Amino acid sequence: MSAVRRIVRRPAVAPVGDWPAHWPDLLRRVHAARGSDARAALPRLADLLPPSGLRGIDAAVGLLREAIAADAHILVVGDFDCDGATACAVGVRGLRLLGARRVSHAVPNRIVHGYGLTPGLVEELAALRPDLVLTVDHGIACHAGIAAAKARGWQVLVTDHHLPGPTLPPADAIVNPNQPGCGFGSKALAGVGVVFYLLLALRAALGLKVDLTVLLDLVAVGTVADLVPLDANNRALVGAGLRRLRAGQGCAGLRALIEVAGRRAEALTTADIGFAIGPRINAAGRLEDMGIGIECLLTDDAAHARRLAEALHAINEERRALQAEMQDVAEARLDGIDAAHAACLFDPDWHPGVVGLVASKVKERLHRPALAFAPAEPDSDLLRGSARSIPGFHVRDALALVDARHPGLIARFGGHAMAAGLSLPREAFPAFRDAFVQVAREWLTPELLTEELHSDGALRADELRLSTAVALRDGGHWGQGYPEPLFDGVFDVRDFRVLKERHLKLELELDGLRCNAIQFNGWDGAAPAARLRLAYRLVPDDWRGGEAVQLVVVHREPA
CATH class of the missing domain: 3.10.310.30 (Diaminopimelate Epimerase; Chain A, domain 1)
Structure with a gap:
């Protein structure tokens, strides 16, 4: 059984506003089709919603102000996915930037502790003797663990973005845009975004001029990796973080991860984060201890970061092999x-x-x-x-x-x-x-149950060129809820071959222009039709280099 798909073209929307002069009309139309005018296409940090809109933010800031003033021990407890790891790193780095001297971190082990702040994890953390526990990317469902922490006399501050249950946990303060009564304008913040907002509010309350934009590389990675919708607020955060990463200003760990993943920092995209950087961080929490991933994001030693990034890369390779075995079993089960x-x-x-x-x-x-x-x-x-x-x-x-x-x-x-x-x-x-x-x-x-592939229309043969591919790659922060441009068209198949027994490599022709295409995992054992309707993305062909482009096929059907 396979999914039933159909290609649906987005309605044409006229671009509105004062767009950058160098943007091609195609890019403007793509953004307009997603509901953006010129300002919303690439939102700025100045457009961010204010932290004051988050319910519980004042109480949370009060707890942290008192803890910093008292030189209390603040323990940041992360989660074992990429959002939780980046949120933990942002919390630790940000609190230190804002004057906290006694900040440590911990993270549950998926196998040993299960998810979140559990009573078992609290018992293990007792040796650290924290005064205030700050949960990041979890906590809203950790009633028993928070009760256990409170019973030990610890204060608990929850930052989370997951949906709460019927009741809220007995924390001293909760910051979660999805908790009842919170009127914050973006419900799509990732866990790392919530803790970044808390730091913004804390900075304002302390009256400090500390530059917190140095944390936005981590915010961008966690936000993209967690697949939260990239609304305008998240796109402003992700865009600022991407600019730092492309400029080589990311933290040592992210720079090392970009290198071991074989990506170019200056051309980094949200897709690179989602398919190359995020999975390497996630792998530590899936198979071993996310402590390795968090340490990689916290170190400022480039050589140590490289060693940790290589360790994460090796764990990810192990994860890929294990996943392939499990996937084979799952595929066999689906037939029955x-x-x-x-x-x-x-x-x-x-x-x-x-x-x-x-x-x-x-x-x-x-x-x-x-x-x-x-x-x-x-x-x-x-x-x-x-x-x-x-x-x-x-x-x-x-x-x-x-x-x-x-x-x-x-x-x-x-x-x-x-x-x-x-x-x-x-x-x-x-x-x-x-x-x-x-x-x-x-x-x-x-x-x-019918999957709709929303297309931005057809591209002409003269648009299948590098300048178009680069404009599409760099002209937006694409992701969940703000999808990467997708096009459709009818092509003649001039040749094909199978790569690694799974991928379908195609040589196509459109109005006399020859072009290359690939459909990952697209080989189904039968030769493709001589004429195909394709849904595809246009990308620079980094393998061939020069002016070459490639169509990445998402769906094909006989024309």
Whole structure:
């Protein structure tokens, strides 16, 4: 079974505003089709929403001011994904910049502690004797862990962006744009964005002139890697961070990661962050200890950063091999289950740190909500699962409905519309699978189950050139909710070959112009039709260099 896709062209929208003179009309039309005028296309830091709009920000700032004045020990507790790691680094670096002298950090181990500030992690952290615990990218669902920390006499400040449950945890202060009663204009802040906003408010309260833009490289990486929607506020943050990275002004760890990933800093894109930088940071939390990733982001020693980046690269290679094995099992399983509305998979030999990636790949193949489960640790009776969803199906709300209909079936869950995590007893898996599929059957319509590829229209043969590809690459901060330009057109196939038994390399012709294209994982065992309609992205061909461009094919169908 494969996803049903159709190409839908975006409505033409006339560009409005005073656009940069060097921008081609095509780029202006692309931004206009996404609802942006000239100012919103590339928003500036001056356009950022003020921190005062965040509920709980004053109480949070008060806690930190008192802690800094008292020379208290502030413990920043991160999370084991890229957003959590960058948020932890931003918290530690930022607090030190603003005068805190006793700042340390910790991060849970996925296998040992599970997600977030748990009672077990609190017990382990007791030896550090913190006065104030600052959670970043988690905490809104950590009721028991926060209660355990409070019982030890610690203050707890939660910064998070995930959706809360019916009740809020007993923290001293909570900053989360998605908590009830928060009127902040952007609900799309990543965890790293929330802690950066807290630092902005703290700086203002302290009356300091400290330059916090030095942290925006980390904010950009965490925001892009977490796949939060890139609304105008997030694009302002990401754009400023990208400018620092392209100028070689990123922290030593990110500069080293760019090098080991084989990317060029001066041409770095959000896609490079999403597909090369973020995964290398994430790999540490998936297979080993995210402490390696956080240390890489905190060190200012270039040589040490390089060693840590190489270690992260090696872990990522191990992760890729493990994921490939798990993906093969998942693909085989799909042939034997009913995945008409959702896919829910479990294997006792899978690794809990990689199930999210498996679920994501299954979701992409089927265009269905997908969940993958593994034992929380070898031979454990507790399963950890990750869910990935499609537009129109709010997966956390779906889990909440399953929980309401079947109390006690799910041990714990949390997340947002497009991704969620959960745990449940092994013996509960069949019942959970049936209950979740039932919700999917009720909620999903044929329209939602058809993947729409939103195209910016056709490109002429004379537009398939390097200047166009570079303008599209550098002329916007593309990502979740503000998608990279996608085009469609009909091409004649002059030749093709298969690369690494998976990828389809094409030589195409359009109105007498020959051009190269590649469809990753596009080989299905059958020769492509002589004439194809393609949905594609136009990119510089870094392999060939010079003036060469390449079409990266997202979808093909006979013309």
